[in-house]
Amino acid sequence: MLKEINPEPFAGFKAKVEEKKEEIKEEVKPGEKAVKKKKKAKEKTGGKLLLVESPTKVNTIKKYVGSKFKVLATKGHVKDLPKSKLGVDTENNFVPTYIVMRDKKKILSEIKKEIKKSSEVFIGTDPDREGEAICWHIAEEAGKLGDRKIHRILFNEITKTAVLKAIATPQPINMNLVNAQQARRVLDRLVGYKISPLLWKAIRKGLSAGRVQSVALKIIVDRQNEIDDFNPVEYWSIEVMVENNEKKSFEAKLTEKNGEKVDLKVQNDTEQIVKDLKEAAYLVDDVQKKERTRKPLPPFITSTLQQDSARKYRFTAQKTMIIAQQLYEGLNIKEEGQTGLITYMRTDSLRVGAEAQTEVLEYIKREMGSNYAPEIPNFYKSKKSAQDAHEAIRPTSVLREPEKIKGDLDADQYKVYSLIWKRFVASQMVPSVFDDTRVKIKAGEYTLQSNGSVQKFDGFLRVYDIIPPEPVNGGKEDEQENNNKEESDRRLPELNNGDKLNLLELNPNQHFTQPPPAFSDAALIKVLEEKDIGRPSTYAPIISTLVYRKYVDREKSRFVPTELGTLIADVLQKNFSEIINEEFTARMEDDLDRVEEGTVEWHDLIRTFYTGFEKLLEKAAPHMEELKKDIQGETGLACEKCGGKMIIKWGRHGKFLSCEKYPECKNAKPLGVDQGGQPQDEMKIEEKCPDCGGDLLVKVGPFGKFIACSKYPECKYRKQLIVKVGVKCPDCGDGDVIERTFRKYRKFYGCSNYPKCNFMVWDKPILEPCPKCGAPFILEKWRKNSVTRYCRKCDHKVEVEKTEDA
Secondary structure: OOOOOOOHHHHHHHHHHHHHHHHHHHHOOOOHHHHHHHHHHHHHOOEEEEEEOOHHHHHHHHHHHHHHEEEEEOOOOOEEOOOOOOOEEOOOOOEEOOEEOHHHHHHHHHHHHHHHHEEEEEEOOOOOHHHHHHHHHHHHHHHOOOOOEEEEOOOOEOOHHHHHHHHHOOEOOOHHHHHHHHHHHHHHHHHHHHHHHHHHHHOOOOOOOOOOHHHHHHHHHHHHHHHHHOOOOEEEEEEEEEEOOOOOEEEEEEEEEOOEEOOEOOHHHHHHHHHHHHHOOEEEEEEEEEEEEEOOOOOEOHHHHHHHHHHHHOOOHHHHHHHHHHHHHOEEEOOOEEEOOEEOOOOOOOOOOHHHHHHHHHHHHHHHOHHHOOOOOOOOOOOOOOOOOOOOEOEOOOOOOOOOOHHHOOHHHHHHHHHHHHHHHHHOOOOEEEEEEEEEEEEOOEEEEEEEEEEEEOHHHHOOOOOOOOOOOOHHHHHHHHHHHHHHOOOOOOOOOOOEEEEEEEEEEEEEOOOOOOOOHHHHHHHHHHOOOOOOOOHHHHHHHHHHOOOEEEEOOEEEEOHHHHHHHHHHHHHHOOOOOHHHHHHHHHHHHHHHHOOOOHHHHHHHHHHHHHHHHHHHHHHHHHHHHHHOOEEEEEOOOOOOEEEEEEEOOEEEEEEOOOOOOOOEEEOEEOOOOOEEOOEEEEEEOOOOOOEEEEEEEOOEEEEEEOOOOOOOOEEEOOOEEEEEOOOOOOOEEEEEEEOOOEEEEEEOOOOOOOOEEOOEEEOOOOOOOOOOOEEEEEOOOOEEEEOOOOOOEEEEOOOOOO
């Protein structure tokens, strides 16, 4: 039985609890709970947020700003025009419609979450038009979350000094820069989305035309036309080997006859002169010696870095920029940690900061001697169209010599950093000095000449040897230039007027003028820069887009237009030559610069362009079906399925044969060409059958393309057709990645060394380095309405618009 509890001992305790509750109610007035809650939330949002573009920068900058800042990356643009529609209101002052990019929704959500917690937001995106636009879009999103301080900060190099100085001196968003970027984006969208559908009607769906890239394509196609149309012209030269009384020999070249320049075009004229020269006496007629100085080159800007990197290391423009981006964002250096090694790499300015100039001059004096440092620092003048927003490309500290940090860089990073470091140091050194000698020799009525040069003082050449430019025009001019370079390094014996010379050899040489060479990366960038087409940030994307679209191929580091690229260039020139040309594009770049300066209103610029552009579109549209008929000409082949005519069509992988009654009849075949250039459905190759000697044909079977004997079924020889994609196997490093077929219909890509190497991927490898991690290739996945390009080593992934400007 339970014992009854006496409640009396607890009565006093209960009374005290009730009394305390009443006291608390009196102390906390109505509304104070909300105030305290708000105060507590405010305490949580007292931090500072710093936003940059690249995740790599995050690690470098965290080291400089400490725990006071939360540092996040936008990973590029977070908002852009929609892919599914034009996104520009042509009826309402060309207002663009920006949406959050599909692959950036998660990133933006994280950023907004951190913005809510922060009292101040510092946006340190790249110091250019694109970076300013990203900053503007982030600031817009931040403005929706309530009042807080938004700061725009700019730094040209990722060093502790530069970053902390930028944070201490924030500035407003530069709307002129934003508007220049908007104007470029809207222009490119209008051209891409308005012209591309016309190309679909004329050629095939999925093609695209871009405002700037189409001009670069035109330049490449025009050069190829020059090469194809070139007719070599014969010419001759005569060189002699002579010696003086001290038995010291040297070469000389025939230049004049009776005081007039010799131009030998045929062998008969040359043979007569050779006969005369064999019988002539040789005398030194004139010796001229003079001192010549060779000035150092300025520090790199984007275009010259890409050019020298291509000439010296055969790097593509895109590869150079990926490596430069890595050097700029920062690498892990022993005893320093994550460190930015170079200044911003997208620049057209030759300006160098005073602090950097002082540091490099002190370094030169200390390491090489005061005679290598100029009394007055070297300054270089940027070209008139340069934006001059940033310094030239230079190391963040000249004290980080390439050899000292070589162990912290991979081979390619070391090459590019060395190039930048040496060029910058050399730019602040004194000229090199040469003794030049020019000797004229009389041989009867003929004059011969020999040039020589001796280096007296190396000057800047001690650090940086100039990389000679590539031939540009071909013909006699380039050959003469090469001869002059060889002669400039020749050392001549001591000679005086009147010295007798003995003839040792006489060599007549036949030559033929050469066509202009196809463009390399370096040569194309030089032409784009000279013609004012594009800007530093666009050279690499222009080239990579043309290669990616398969409008041009790389053949031995030279650009050759594909048949598709040539066709597109021809269609554009016939219908849009007023805007797809070098002069118009250069003027537009100047206008965009004026928008950036604030002297031109960007809506007015677009309106002026669109007025003329609309008329061109209206004029071109009716001709597309006619062009399609010309392109899809009849082949003379009959469809074996329905009896209709087989015509030539363009597909994603090039031309193919298709029944004219498509889609009722879906018969389609790969297109081959016989010896007369006529289309055929089985393409003959040059090899002969090893079993019977018959012709070999490329055929298509359930497992893809294969090679078989034309005498089948009497001869049953066949072998797989190996289609290389231009990428080396990343696993074994020896085999090539080739196209294969799985279960009769699905393509995949594997190593040619299979079964020794089991590498395989479903999506096509593209020989283009990953812009994020630098992997040697990326993969391309095709879907019905989109193309996705991604890296198998990191999280880089980008959706490529089939209709976007190319």
